[in-house]
Amino acid sequence: MRKIWIVAKREYxxxxxxxxxxxxxxxxPLLMGGSILxxxxxxxxxxxxxxxxxxxxxxxxxxxAKQLEAAVVKxxxxxxxDPETQKATDPIWKLEILPPSPPTPEAxxxxxxxVSERIRKxxxxxxxEIGADVATPNVPSDPKVAQKAAKAVTARGLMAANLSALFxxxxxxxxxxxxNALSMEFPNWARAEIGRSVFLERTTASQVPPEKxxxxxxxxxxxxxxxxxRDASGALVDGDxxxxxxxxxxxxxxxxxxxxxxxxxxxxxxxxxxxxxxxRIAEVLLGSLPPFGLMLGKLIGSCxxxxxxxxxxxxxxxxxxxxxxxxxxxxxxxxxxxxxxxxLAVFMFxxxxxxxxxxxxxxxxxxxxxxxVMVIVCLPxxxxxxxxxxxxxxxxxxxxxxxxxxxxxxxxxxxxxxNLPWWQPVxxxxxxxxxxxxxxxxxxxxxxVGILLQGKGANFIxxxxxxxxx
Amino acid sequence: MNPAVQLDAVTKRFGQHVAVDHVxxxxxxxxxxxxxxxxxxxxxxxxxxxxxxxxxxxxxxRVLGEEGYGAANDRVGYLPEERGLYKQMKVRELLxxxxxxxxxxxxxxxxxxxxxxxxxxxxxxxxxxxxSKGMSQKVQFIAAVIAHPELVLLDEPxxxxxxxxxxxxxxxxxxxxxEGRTVIFSTHDMSVAEKMCDAIFMxxxxxxxxxxxxxxxxxxxxxxxxxxxxxxxxxxxHDHDNLLNGLPGVEQVMDxxxxxxxxxxRGHEPQxxxxxxxxxxxxxxxxxxxxxxxxxFLRIVGADEGEQVGH
Numbered sequence: 001m002r003k004i005w006i007v008a009k010r011e012y013x014x015x016x017x018x019x020x021x022x023x024x025x026x027x028x029p030l031l032m033g034g035s036i037l038x039x040x041x042x043x044x045x046x047x048x049x050x051x052x053x054x055x056x057x058x059x060x061x062x063x064x065a066k067q068l069e070a071a072v073v074k075x076x077x078x079x080x081x082d083p084e085t086q087k088a089t090d091p092i093w094k095l096e097i098l099p100p101s102p103p104t105p106e107a108x109x110x111x112x113x114x115v116s117e118r119i120r121k122x123x124x125x126x127x128x129e130i131g132a133d134v135a136t137p138n139v140p141s142d143p144k145v146a147q148k149a150a151k152a153v154t155a156r157g158l159m160a161a162n163l164s165a166l167f168x169x170x171x172x173x174x175x176x177x178x179x180n181a182l183s184m185e186f187p188n189w190a191r192a193e194i195g196r197s198v199f200l201e202r203t204t205a206s207q208v209p210p211e212k213x214x215x216x217x218x219x220x221x222x223x224x225x226x227x228x229x230r231d232a233s234g235a236l237v238d239g240d241x242x243x244x245x246x247x248x249x250x251x252x253x254x255x256x257x258x259x260x261x262x263x264x265x266x267x268x269x270x271x272x273x274x275x276x277x278x279x280r281i282a283e284v285l286l287g288s289l290p291p292f293g294l295m296l297g298k299l300i301g302s303c304x305x306x307x308x309x310x311x312x313x314x315x316x317x318x319x320x321x322x323x324x325x326x327x328x329x330x331x332x333x334x335x336x337x338x339x340x341x342x343x344l345a346v347f348m349f350x351x352x353x354x355x356x357x358x359x360x361x362x363x364x365x366x367x368x369x370x371x372x373v374m375v376i377v378c379l380p381x382x383x384x385x386x387x388x389x390x391x392x393x394x395x396x397x398x399x400x401x402x403x404x405x406x407x408x409x410x411x412x413x414x415x416x417x418x419n420l421p422w423w424q425p426v427x428x429x430x431x432x433x434x435x436x437x438x439x440x441x442x443x444x445x446x447x448x449v450g451i452l453l454q455g456k457g458a459n460f461i462x463x464x465x466x467x468x469x470x
Numbered sequence: 471m472n473p474a475v476q477l478d479a480v481t482k483r484f485g486q487h488v489a490v491d492h493v494x495x496x497x498x499x500x501x502x503x504x505x506x507x508x509x510x511x512x513x514x515x516x517x518x519x520x521x522x523x524x525x526x527x528x529x530x531x532r533v534l535g536e537e538g539y540g541a542a543n544d545r546v547g548y549l550p551e552e553r554g555l556y557k558q559m560k561v562r563e564l565l566x567x568x569x570x571x572x573x574x575x576x577x578x579x580x581x582x583x584x585x586x587x588x589x590x591x592x593x594x595x596x597x598x599x600x601x602s603k604g605m606s607q608k609v610q611f612i613a614a615v616i617a618h619p620e621l622v623l624l625d626e627p628x629x630x631x632x633x634x635x636x637x638x639x640x641x642x643x644x645x646x647x648x649e650g651r652t653v654i655f656s657t658h659d660m661s662v663a664e665k666m667c668d669a670i671f672m673x674x675x676x677x678x679x680x681x682x683x684x685x686x687x688x689x690x691x692x693x694x695x696x697x698x699x700x701x702x703x704x705x706x707x708h709d710h711d712n713l714l715n716g717l718p719g720v721e722q723v724m725d726x727x728x729x730x731x732x733x734x735x736r737g738h739e740p741q742x743x744x745x746x747x748x749x750x751x752x753x754x755x756x757x758x759x760x761x762x763x764x765x766x767f768l769r770i771v772g773a774d775e776g777e778q779v780g781h
Contacts, residue, residue, distance in 0.1 A: 006567065010567050275557075278553075279557070280551070281554050283518070283550050287546060288543055288544070288572055289543075452524070
């Protein structure tokens with residue numbers, strides 16, 4: 001056992017005392033801390049900059065432009081000022097209202113071109129053009145097209161493409177032109193402001209009180225909460241509100257983190273074994289301890305590496321969770337299962353990578369054999385979205401009980417379903433333990449034969465023969 | 471006293487190939503035993519069986535009186551040919567690792583002594599990858615002996631060494647012997663084997679073909695070799711060849727330049743050769759000698775290959 005420990009210690013030090021490892025360890029906290037720090041430091045950076053937008057209002061009397069101008073003043077004075085620091089947190093907007101050109105197509109295009117040139121030169125950020133008949137309901141006569149149009153209008157950002165086909169007449173729409181299509185903040189804001197004015201006009205014209213229309217149109221809110229529970233004193237406590245984004249990201253992050261641990265721990269074992277084999281170090285080592293002991297030492301060393309990384313990354317994740325307010329999802333149970341499953345996963349996949357290393361004579365050969373194994377390691381990633389969306393489906397239960405996928409998928413399910421039936425993680429870990437034992441046994445058989453083999457590598461069939469016949 | 475190594479009719483097969491075929495060998499404690507044989511003859515397999523890395527399919531291997539796997543491993547040191555070192559590790563760290571693996575925990579002082587002794591003191595904190603080939607070989611040697619093994623197995627310990635380092639390492643090996651340890655080393659350099667080894671074991675095609683002291687081996691081959699230096703200024707290589715052609719009782723002529731080595735047929739008298747040579751021209755040197763190890767090696771390997779070709 002002492003010799004296994006000596007090998008494990010060397011493996012651990014060889015992996016941990018490398019620049020690559022130190023960088024990878026430092027990266028996560030740096031990213032975590034960096035994002036929080038950047039968020040704090042960048043708050044308000046560049047906010048004082050002024051952004052000028054040209055507005056051409058073709059509606060009668062140009063009243064929407066004037067309303068927008070008043071709304072912009074209000075926004076600049078009130079909405080973007082941090083009450084604590086009294087500093088602007090967003091850029092100040094300024095509107096340049098141009099009188100509309102004559103309503104001929106040529107004159108309109110000429111005016112648009114002139115403003116476009118100013119945008120290209122960087123003098124102004126964009127052109128907002130309000131159609132002459134924007135207040136008139138712009139509903140296509142075909143009910144199907146009308147429904148489609150209604151959906152398209154309510155869509156935002158990337159989904160709001162191809163509207164010009166549904167609304168070919170510019171007079172009934174608000175247009176925005178800029179050289180940065182992804183800069184959506186101003187046009188969306190302006191659309192909402194104009195929409196509010198138009199809504200008031202339309203309700204007034206139809207003699208319906210606008211507040212009644214608004215009240216009738218308010219959608220039923222849906223709030224997702226955790227289950228109600230008793231606290232430590234026995235009092236009933238309602239469940240906290242669930243953020244769908246966080247609820248998705250936590251299991252996703254757990255799977256990715258475990259995948260990373262496996263990738264940091266397992267494949268280097270293969271290259272290590274190839275080095276020992278090619279450099280005939282294995283012969284010296286095997287003169288001191290048996291092949292199984294040598295392999296076990298390597299696996300334990302790798303588990304140590306994975307544990308170190310886990311400690312750093314889990315601490316980083318937990319601190320980030322505290323900062324962003326979702327630490328309640330990273331329960332001690334989830335963390336404990338994560339560590340246990342990570343260690344087993346490193347053992348399970350590590351033994352496979354060791355076997356491959358022992359069966360090959362160079363890294364090129366190893367890469368060929370590594371392909372199918374990598375597909376198996378990545379298997380949980382392929383079904384992860386389905387599992388996260390339907391964590392208690394029969395497929396999710398079955399997939400998370402498949403030993404090669406259990407570590408990642410079961411931990412992810414546990415992060416989503418706090419009341420997962422107890423037998424599932426237990427059955428999962430029993431399955432993984434048995435598979436790990438099987439893999440370690442098979443790998444040790446391959447390792448024993450392959451490690452001393454020089455000159456020619458083995459394929460999977462030969463490796464199978466070594467397992468059964470030695 | 472138990473021998474350091476005892477092989478009893480040991481056989482090792484790899485599939486259909488018989489790498490070692492019923493080999494028996496006894497290596498007494500405190501001797502230097504040379505393993506010779508052409509490439510692929512079974513030397514490394516035999517060494518690996520002594521190391522307990524490989525198990526024989528038949529026969530028994532006893533090392534330092536122990537038969538079970540790993541029983542004597544901590545008392546055996548091993549130097550593989552040319553490699554065997556982690557390139558990324560620092561020299562001291564590596565030596566400490568190998569010492570600890572052999573159960574030798576407090577190796578710091580011994581490492582320092584060995585590094586100084588082999589002129590590597592300045593390289594202790596350097597990575598192995600920065601060492602020259604000769605330095606690496608010396609570090610490997612230290613790794614093999616750092617835990618004070620009773621039996622040291624050295625696979626081609628002198629290959630690739632310059633003459634100065636070869637002498638340093640040779641002295642270190644001889645010092646091991648003086649300390650009462652047993653050394654087995656494989657080599658392709660017959661003169662090294664002749665000079666250093668108390669006994670020589672030769673394996674060819676998996677079978678033992680020689681085993682004993684140099685004298686015993688040479689005695690077995692008899693005094694069938696004559697070394698001749700021919701005289702005469704007029705002589706050139708071509709004339710000398712003519713002089714030596716068709717000599718009665720001469721089986722083979724080996725040309726070493728000025729010196730010619732004649733192998734006589736079994737039972738043939740050297741005097742008849744001398745008489746025949748004197749009739750053909752002046753002779754400056756005529757010496758009756760026993761065959762060198764190199765010659766014996768070539769005879770065994772060459773005869774076998776001839777036999778193979780014949781078949």
